[in-house]
Amino acid sequence: MLRYWIRLIAPLVMAMLGLSPVQAETLTASSPDGTITLTVTDDGGHASYAITHEGREAITPSRLGLLFRDHHGFERDLAIAQVTRASHDQTWEQPWGERRLVRDNHEELAVTFASTTGPDRSITVRFRVFDSGVGFRYELAEQDAFTGPLAIIDELTQFSIGADADAWWTPSRQFNRYEYIYRTGTAGSVDDAHTPATFRKPNGVHIAIHEAALVDYSAMSLLALRPGSFEAALRPGSDGIKVHTSAPFKSPWRTIQIAPDAVGLINSDIILNLNEPNKLGDVSWVEPGKYVGIWWAMHIRERTWGNDGIHGANNADTMRYIDFAADHGFSGVLVEGWNIGWDGDWFNNGELFDFTQSYPDFDLPMLSAYAADRGVRIIGHHETSANVANYEAQMEAAFDLYAANGVREVKTGYVADAGDVVRINDAGVRTYEWHDSQFMVGHHLRVVEAAARRRISINAHEPVKDTGLRRTYPNWMTREGARGMEFNAWGSPPNPPEHEAVLAFTRMLAGPMDFTPGIFDLRPNERPPVREDMQRGDPSNRPQTTLAKQLALYVVLYSPLQMAADLPENYEARPEAFQFIKDVAADWEDSIALQGEVGEYVAIARKSRAAQDGEGEWFLGAVSDASARDLAIPLTFLDPGKRYTAQVYRDAADAHWDTNPYAMVIEEIPVTSADTLSARLASSGGLAVRFVKQ
Ligand code: NOJ
Ligand code: CA
Numbered sequence: 001m002l003r004y005w006i007r008l009i010a011p012l013v014m015a016m017l018g019l020s021p022v023q024a025e026t027l028t029a030s031s032p033d034g035t036i037t038l039t040v041t042d043d044g045g046h047a048s049y050a051i052t053h054e055g056r057e058a059i060t061p062s063r064l065g066l067l068f069r070d071h072h073g074f075e076r077d078l079a080i081a082q083v084t085r086a087s088h089d090q091t092w093e094q095p096w097g098e099r100r101l102v103r104d105n106h107e108e109l110a111v112t113f114a115s116t117t118g119p120d121r122s123i124t125v126r127f128r129v130f131d132s133g134v135g136f137r138y139e140l141a142e143q144d145a146f147t148g149p150l151a152i153i154d155e156l157t158q159f160s161i162g163a164d165a166d167a168w169w170t171p172s173r174q175f176n177r178y179e180y181i182y183r184t185g186t187a188g189s190v191d192d193a194h195t196p197a198t199f200r201k202p203n204g205v206h207i208a209i210h211e212a213a214l215v216d217y218s219a220m221s222l223l224a225l226r227p228g229s230f231e232a233a234l235r236p237g238s239d240g241i242k243v244h245t246s247a248p249f250k251s252p253w254r255t256i257q258i259a260p261d262a263v264g265l266i267n268s269d270i271i272l273n274l275n276e277p278n279k280l281g282d283v284s285w286v287e288p289g290k291y292v293g294i295w296w297a298m299h300i301r302e303r304t305w306g307n308d309g310i311h312g313a314n315n316a317d318t319m320r321y322i323d324f325a326a327d328h329g330f331s332g333v334l335v336e337g338w339n340i341g342w343d344g345d346w347f348n349n350g351e352l353f354d355f356t357q358s359y360p361d362f363d364l365p366m367l368s369a370y371a372a373d374r375g376v377r378i379i380g381h382h383e384t385s386a387n388v389a390n391y392e393a394q395m396e397a398a399f400d401l402y403a404a405n406g407v408r409e410v411k412t413g414y415v416a417d418a419g420d421v422v423r424i425n426d427a428g429v430r431t432y433e434w435h436d437s438q439f440m441v442g443h444h445l446r447v448v449e450a451a452a453r454r455r456i457s458i459n460a461h462e463p464v465k466d467t468g469l470r471r472t473y474p475n476w477m478t479r480e481g482a483r484g485m486e487f488n489a490w491g492s493p494p495n496p497p498e499h500e501a502v503l504a505f506t507r508m509l510a511g512p513m514d515f516t517p518g519i520f521d522l523r524p525n526e527r528p529p530v531r532e533d534m535q536r537g538d539p540s541n542r543p544q545t546t547l548a549k550q551l552a553l554y555v556v557l558y559s560p561l562q563m564a565a566d567l568p569e570n571y572e573a574r575p576e577a578f579q580f581i582k583d584v585a586a587d588w589e590d591s592i593a594l595q596g597e598v599g600e601y602v603a604i605a606r607k608s609r610a611a612q613d614g615e616g617e618w619f620l621g622a623v624s625d626a627s628a629r630d631l632a633i634p635l636t637f638l639d640p641g642k643r644y645t646a647q648v649y650r651d652a653a654d655a656h657w658d659t660n661p662y663a664m665v666i667e668e669i670p671v672t673s674a675d676t677l678s679a680r681l682a683s684s685g686g687l688a689v690r691f692v693k694q
């Protein structure tokens with residue numbers, strides 16, 4: 001406290017005596033292994049930080065601060081008034097995930113900056129320095145200068161990367177939310193990017209910027225201040241205010257993952273570590289699994305969501321899918337288009353959705369009972385077309401109905417242009433909000449909590465981005481939030497060959513994605529139309545991958561609810577390839593990203609969680625961009641001294657996504673952990689392997 005007063009009064013005394021101002025204070029903290037060093041300073045009266053990795057620049061000096069509409073903010077005339085430090089090393093267990101045990105090992109530095117010009121006020125920035133990056137957040141304590149409602153109009157957090165770094169990002173504040181083809185260029189060419197955004201500096205340091213624990217705040221994008229130097233741009237509400245809050249409050253964590261190579265970004269757990277522990281208690285009812293669904297049929301115009309003669313959600317088709325799921329070991333059957341509201345222009349008619357009324361040809365109680373008899377359950381669907389007002393009014397009843405029918409997972413959807421979310425505000429006025437606004441951040445948690453009360457889990461499409469809240473709310477299992485498989489039905493253009501090799505190092509750093517892999521008919525729009533008025537889409541919309549790559553996606557793109565997205569008949573036509581989808585796990589004891597370069601290729605090994613009476617199995621997935629390449633993967637992750645049969649699904653020598661995508665070799669090879677598995681990945685090819693202990 002004395003130090004605080006000295007620092008406050010010192011500049012005045014010095015000025016009176018005609019002396020130069022107090023020297024800035026500079027603090028440092030290093031990660032437990034010493035590779036990452038954080039520097040924090042009040043130089044020039046500004047709060048700022050910088051980060052190095054093994055002595056190489058990662059983030060060059062970057063400012064911190066917050067501005068409010070009706071209160072003095074924290075931008076200049078700041079001095080470090082208090083510092084606390086702590087060390088932390090604990091391992092915690094996930095109910096499901098990429099790995100069961102997660103180590104949280106970090107050094108903490110909490111720095112309180114006080115205003116040197118009054119009114120008397122201070123803000124704390126809490127930094128946590130891990131071996132794989134840094135997280136920090138703002139904490140505003142209760143204090144006289146901040147009584148009553150607080151309106152945040154700007155967060156001044158900067159991330160100075162450097163204009164010459166390579167960058168992979170999707171544009172922010174565009175109509176299609178997060179669903180864009182990734183852009184590749186220099187950091188200097190990024191103007192406003194969603195996070196996670198990934199960078200590779202000329203000195204080899206890899207960086208991914210994102211956030212953790214986005215609760216009661218709006219999402220951040222990266223707005224270029226100068227080429228390669230970004231400021232946290234918070235998404236405003238329809239009233240222009242970025243965040244409505246009051247003291248005390250804590251911002252989400254700003255996360256900077258840092259690694260010497262690309263796979264180091266994937267192998268980092270800092271986002272989960274910066275989230276709060278499970279708040280739901282017993283979550284044994286949250287169950288990872290694989291599912292099929294009445295879904296792709298609509299996207300390739302085989303069926304419709306609405307009720308017009310080829311309505312997808314009919315009893316006969318649903319029973320056929322249930323039978324297929326039961327016969328092949330899937331736990332769920334998603335059914336879209338089951339409820340009233342899909343007829344006509346559903347994209348724009350969100351107010352017409354009724355979440356408790358089925359179409360007459362869909363008998364939910366009968367179908368749920370039929371599914372239960374066969375050891376399968378229906379996965380529910382709530383498409384809102386982003387009319388959140390209409391959905392929230394019906395939400396409790398909607399979940400009650402599903403719970404009464406044994407539904408344990410619900411896919412939600414918010415199809416609408418970005419910025420067109422319909423809200424009825426407290427004054428009863430209709431407003432339009434962004435999908436990543438504070439309002440939607442709150443809405444998603446209201447849904448997750450309402451679902452949790454009925455032991456239902458959520459898979460959100462057109463969501464707000466993932467910030468690791470699955471740790472706190474383990475029933476928020478997966479989500480979309482990037483271009484998924486659906487774009488290969490109608491995307492014009494479809495996802496390019498490098499798409500999944502970019503996703504692994506960008507979107508997937510945030511958390512699981514319901515990408516919906518496993519398309520086996522790779523030219524779906526060349527099927528004859530089912531009805532004359534149902535012409536297929538543009539045939540150039542098709543998965544630009546080999547068949548082996550479709551299999552590899554089950555390992556590469558993690559989701560605890562993993563779909564086998566194609567029509568049952570397309571799986572029945574290729575039973576040998578389908579076997580891998582039947583065998584692969586959806587919940588993991590451990591995951592290791594082994595090799596890769598952002599946007600070029602990636603190889604990931606995962607060990608499944610042990611069945612009650614057995615041991616987990618290792619799987620390997622690798623995908624390539626448009627370049628064919630030879631991989632040599634040392635199998636050091638396998639148990640030493642044990643013999644395995646590697647069931648390998650690989651591209652044939654003459655495979656190519658465009659001209660020969662089905663050419664795949666399935667073979668069994670005896671291996672041990674001392675072996676190296678060599679395989680050639682075709683252009684947009686893949687490799688999928690299951691290791692069975694001998
Ligand atoms: C968009 C979702 O991503 C897709 O999976 C779903 O089928 C449609 N909306 C309709 O809800
Ligand atoms: Ca979508």
